[in-house]
Amino acid sequence: MSTVTNRLYRLRSRPTGEVTADNLEWTEESVPEISRGQALIRTHYLSVDPTNRVWMSDMRSYIPPVELDAVMRGAGVGQVVASLREDLPVGAHVVGLTGWQDYCVADAAREDLPFTVLPDPLPAPLPAFVGVLGHTGISAYLGVEFGDPKPGETMLVSAAAGAVGSIAGQLAKRRGARVVGIAGGAEKCRYVVGKLGFDACVDRRADDWRTQLDLATPQGIDVDFENVGGEIMDHVLGRLNVGARITLCGLISEYNDYDGTDTQHGLRNVSQLLMQRAQLRGFIVFDHVDRYAEIIGQLSHDLSQGALISEDTVVSGLENARDTLNRSIAGEYRGKVVVKVVD
């Protein structure tokens, strides 16, 4: 292996705003040797998630920030290419925190960095295991469960064309709820309604998005599946019905703004949480590992029955991961975004 290089990103400084090449250095190193209790994983697909941006900041978060000079943290799917671990045989496909690199070491002693072996043969394409059958699909499932939209109720989904929102809306639709999405651009909105089956979708890039949102939610909003935050969420708060539930899954609009001071937009319309006696629940999928198997089983079943549509955006080349993250946060993609690392 010594002639093969490991291409990777190291976090050299904490970004403000978009992630630059100075923040996240693209470099080449030698592939690590493995020792007893370790396996070497070749990354096939890297998962690109807005929450990666949180990990680069020193915001108080659900996970420690990536340390400066460390390899960038990231989820990925790959294959075992060398192994001194019986539970990770060579050739096995695995999912775990591969990091933003070609090769990583899966060390049995690192309980904080587990790798899960995928079924053989694979029941779905590899990217699905960081998407609809991975942490984004599970987030969608859990968030809908927490928000509990009932038949006839209206659930709003922000970032509706995204990895989590696209699944969440479909799950809520099957519960009999009216589902209204918010997405960036007319094309995404057509996709959300025409392909994913939402009842309506509001184009947040249109000047009249507030009016669109009002017209699309004539009976108000009972559940807000919140992925974005900021001024859109503020407007949503103004349309909550009494007893509304907010399932707080992400705050994408805030991630680039945090610099340790008071610069985040936050929310102005907080009083509506009181006035409408709303319940808000923040959740992080990694707290619910005990539910993964059950939920993946359910989502796999739905997928195989054609009852759930999941489309991935695949960007080729690990060298494009940083740019892909910036574009993802800017809302340029739809569905789950992965970087294809191996041709």
Added chain:
Amino acid sequence: MSTVTNRLYRLRSRPTGEVTADNLEWTEESVPEISRGQALIRTHYLSVDPTNRVWMSDMRSYIPPVELDAVMRGAGVGQVVASLREDLPVGAHVVGLTGWQDYCVADAAREDLPFTVLPDPLPAPLPAFVGVLGHTGISAYLGVEFGDPKPGETMLVSAAAGAVGSIAGQLAKRRGARVVGIAGGAEKCRYVVGKLGFDACVDRRADDWRTQLDLATPQGIDVDFENVGGEIMDHVLGRLNVGARITLCGLISEYNDYDGTDTQHGLRNVSQLLMQRAQLRGFIVFDHVDRYAEIIGQLSHDLSQGALISEDTVVSGLENARDTLNRSIAGEYRGKVVVKVVD
């Protein structure tokens, strides 16, 4: 009765900021005549609550705003002085929405304006029935129940010297929680710790209130009994522990700011609700009328045993009600604030 006048306040315009004499006109009218199914109530004590300020605005709220030119809405305790209702005999003490006036008509047909007859003899002084044994005490009880502070956990109470906060903190203390208050001024803080038995109290008027709050919550914050909002709540959000509960009872700091535009401070630190997987619940006491009897029974018992301390601020003269509300929102009083209407 025709020679007696009814002194009252009518809402002439919606305030921005403090309530002025132009917004809320102080005037005299004749005492209304009663007809079949009606009783005349003489107000003895008017309850002054920050939420009165909400009722003057046209903010989307839990109750319709007071209509322009109508008598100002308000809770009060009084006595039946004339009656054509069997359920409200002359001489009975009652609690209900008397309005900001000397006399009101209790009409059996107005199901939205019920009056409750108090026990005879009275088990507590009259003001208690709009305070610790009324909507503020019940709010404290419900909010602590929702927040569910456990032994060893830390509960933070903003407006800790106020009608709701002072009771909430005592109830949480008896559950075995560490209870930290926030109040305005050193004297109030001494009262909150020395008299009410909180573990600590932070003076929000001190320059170093953030440091005080950090030092007073070395183990972080598990429950936030929130009455105030704004920058204090923002700082509290930054100290939430994983799984924290926020019981959103009031947002006093916002009530003077609302003018229909985006001027409210709101919250910047919303991301911590997600990062700490917090649960927030807004509640309004009036949704829980079915619990009133049980809760009043419990609070009465605690009071009679000396297990609960409640001190009222009594301001004499209905003509001082408007000024008293402004001062109450500014945090100038402690305990339940009532205006004594009858000498």
